[in-house]
Amino acid sequence: MLTGGKGQVLVTGASGFVGRVLCRRLQADGLRVRALLRRDVQGPWDDVVGCELGREPLPPRALEGVDTVFHLAGVAHARGVPDALYRQVNVEGTRALMAAAVAAGVERFVFFSSVKAMADPPPDECVDESWAQVPADAYGLSKREAERIMLEAGADAGLHTVLLRPTLVYGPGVKGNLLRMMCLVESGWCPPFPDTGNRRSMVHVEDLCGLALQVLDEPGASGKRYIVADPQPYSTRALYAGLCTALGRPIPSWHVPAPLLRLGGRAGDLAGTLLHRSLPLDSGVVSRLLDSACYSPGLCMRELGWQPGHELLSSLPEMVSAWRAAGGA
Numbered sequence: 618m619l620t621g622g623k624g625q626v627l628v629t630g631a632s633g634f635v636g637r638v639l640c641r642r643l644q645a646d647g648l649r650v651r652a653l654l655r656r657d658v659q660g661p662w663d664d665v666v667g668c669e670l671g672r673e674p675l676p677p678r679a680l681e682g683v684d685t686v687f688h689l690a691g692v693a694h695a696r697g698v699p700d701a702l703y704r705q706v707n708v709e710g711t712r713a714l715m716a717a718a719v720a721a722g723v724e725r726f727v728f729f730s731s732v733k734a735m736a737d738p739p740p741d742e743c744v745d746e747s748w749a750q751v752p753a754d755a756y757g758l759s760k761r762e763a764e765r766i767m768l769e770a771g772a773d774a775g776l777h778t779v780l781l782r783p784t785l786v787y788g789p790g791v792k793g794n795l796l797r798m799m800c801l802v803e804s805g806w807c808p809p810f811p812d813t814g815n816r817r818s819m820v821h822v823e824d825l826c827g828l829a830l831q832v833l834d835e836p837g838a839s840g841k842r843y844i845v846a847d848p849q850p851y852s853t854r855a856l857y858a859g860l861c862t863a864l865g866r867p868i869p870s871w872h873v874p875a876p877l878l879r880l881g882g883r884a885g886d887l888a889g890t891l892l893h894r895s896l897p898l899d900s901g902v903v904s905r906l907l908d909s910a911c912y913s914p915g916l917c918m919r920e921l922g923w924q925p926g927h928e929l930l931s932s933l934p935e936m937v938s939a940w941r942a943a944g945g946a
Contacts, residue, residue, distance in 0.1 A: 625682045629653040629670060630689030631662055634792050639687060639826045653679060671710025680721035688714060689729045696895040700755035707759035712766050719774040726778045727829050728767045732912050734760040743911035746842050768840060777839045779832040784846040784912050787929055788822035789939030799940060802860045809869040810857045816850035816911040821927035828923050835921055843917040850911045851929050863933040878903050
């Protein structure tokens, strides 16, 4: 809950999966929410300012009367996105927003970054904020540079700035890879994944938004980076089995062997090179399914007393219900 401010917040990327949940929670706390969006759409906000961040100048009224900014807008990690676009939106957009926030006298700035601002963890380790290896891809580098800009500008101006690095976010209305997997399992086209013992970190959208609100009134959080994840990671096989159960489908007693899936991924790499486009199955997709990416939320749990209230497998029925209520597409 915000204290001591004017009660006007700006949320960039408000129309996204996380942004809508955050805006609903802000309004429930009695705050006036201004959404910065590429186009005017309806949602849980009181006011809309139109702007393509990083591509257009910020409108002068965007930060009028605002004491708190939640920055979620950016180009997401996806195949085929030009490197220059990541820099234009994620880096230069953040630079412009931060400069405008400082000039407008904003008091608090919370940036939703990503664990992809760090290099992927080693296969058998669960890394924390001390993992300093730099990412190799353009998306991760753009998020890391945006983080540096935000933290340095905030420190220079004396703003209360907090940087959140979420893992894969789940919950009702989920998008991206989890939605695709749900659709495939429902259709019967999802291969039964083997149990490789992998560990993938995820976090429920409500728990992520709860932490974003909590850090506003934590003086010790200013200038800090926090990984946001459930305390326990999940295996792809457990996720697959949980989706089968939630969707009312039997769990196959057999599975596709991991070497066969990896061979299919390499074949996809070769075909993609020959066709000059990305295919649905390549070695990167297979790695995300079979390998580990484990991150520890220990710092925010110790320093802030943050305790996630959700768990992936028990949340799957609610996610399936929301997906079906929305048409199951």
